[in-house]
Amino acid sequence: MPATDSSRRTRVAVLCSFNVDLVRQPLEDALEARGCPSETYFSGYGQWESDLRNPSSGLYGFAPHVVVLYLDVRDVVPGAFQEVPTAEEAERRGTEAAKALESGVAFLLERLPGTTVFCCGLTMPPRHSLGLLEGNSGYSWRAAVRAFDRQIQALASRHATVFFLDLEALILETGWSTWEDPRLWPVGRMRLARSAYPRLAAFLARAVRTTQHARRKCLVLDLDNTLWGGVVGEDGVEGILLGHSGPGLAYLEFQRAVKSLIHRGVLLAVCSKNNPDDALEVFRSHPGMILKASDFTAMEIGWGDKPAALERIARKIDIGLDSLVFWDDSPVERALVRERLPEVLVPEVPADAADYAAFLFGLEAFDTLVLTGEDLRRSTMYREEARRREVRESMAERTPEEFYRACAIEMTIRRADGFSLPRLAQMVMKTNQFNMSTKRYTLAEIEHFMDDPDVDVYSLQVSDRFGDLGIVGMAIVRRGTDPWELDTFLLSCRALGRTIEHGFLAFLAGRARESGARLRALFVPTARNAPVKRFFDELGLTLSPTEAGGYHISIPVEKLSVPSWLTLKVEA
């Protein structure tokens, strides 16, 4: 096994109010399995708070990228589940416990700015001192848990790198009796049962993974026995199973689940072996269809083989195969796609349609901790892109410049701020094609750059007469050296092919020129970023090899100018 450079390992600190050391190995294994090799740190029993508040503690020496805070309500809310409190009293104690945690987190973020912090919500044992009085006659323990969680969620909404984790949902999955083992508290200040450790490990690893890896962008669905029961080509539109009662309900529920993904910024596509007319007739006329044809960014309906169809879908949407998730009820199709296109994620779909919706919700591939405006607009933007393409084709006889002018492209450049940060972090993690250095930074690291007076972080938003493309570009310029170093320069693939990269680079060149500085770009070729090489060739620039295997390119800051068909608005 190749040794992993320890600087590439994600340092994860777990601060827990009880002894949870037995999760260490399963957590490291679960992270490794998700492509996130890690080093872990665990606070000693009873040490979580002093670890957090003492700048010379082991925690600060460890310098974590990610901190997980897992507090048990019995350890932080006085009298929890033993007394008989009113709801108001419980709420007060819950809020107080959350405030203590909050100030600890604030202390941490002051010293280690940009650290990702996951705060687990509290969980409540099913049996406690209130019994059936819970929620009655003004008594409640649940009120303490709710107050705590509310306070922590508010904290998370104020800090870009603080997140809430709904741990109680994990426990509900199999129940309290598989989570706690009351024999272990007296012997080792442990609370969790043996069966809880692998599940807690997977749950935490799932959260940590999202800070390192971009999610997949597109769900590609089969039709027969996936969106409806039966085969439309044989059973007819009226014969398929889909509706509000009977076995068709499972498919309706699944369609609702799929639809919810659109609102999480996931694109949908169809890949089905069918007569297009039969399949489209279901979309047009079946009253049970929750999903409409317009919800899909690409449709491949025909008799060709599915791997080839998936490649066409990826090309059409202009995303990598590694952004696709392929859902098909046929084990044969799944095996074929796995073999031919290993980059495509092919989940082992449940055999029973009644399990489809829950299985879809459980897929980690679409996990995200933040939802940006671009995510929400994604499917609309791909539709606008289709119109752009039509116009381009109708103008095939004209020069490219005439097409660009007809588009009325407007570029707005701003300094990165709290609004653009989540989107920038997303792009830096997943942009492959037009990415000069392909350096991957976490949201925390970008935030750190933003605070550094010697570093400029720019966001680029583009709109044209067809619509708003949102934030599609990003640049990081390090000004601490001469020449200035263009550390990161990237454009989302949907912004390519309209000279925007020329305009963006000309802007940066102008900034250097105004300060009397030179500007040098870092280019690291990868399997995917050939468009960057072409860009430098178009500009006629020379690539000088660096020792690290990349290239430096001197940008002629005096010569570059923004193409006349681009309107540039600078708010930076």
Next chain:
Amino acid sequence: MSENVLLTTIARVLKVPEDELDLDSSPQTIAQWDSMAQVALMLELEATFSVRFPSDSLMELNSVRKIRDALVTLGALPEPK
């Protein structure tokens, strides 16, 4: 289940070669056998042998012989010959 399974499980949890273990192995003879390992060992054996040790025995079953005898008492291992 046999005593072999018992030794294999203990060796795996404590990360020691199986042939270093015998009935008299205990925290006194195996450095890795600390209190944390004791709990991990009990939980692992419970899963392997489908038994539940009473809470007051969890820290007391701290030698291979004591564990074997407890498993015999719980009917999870045959009487030793």
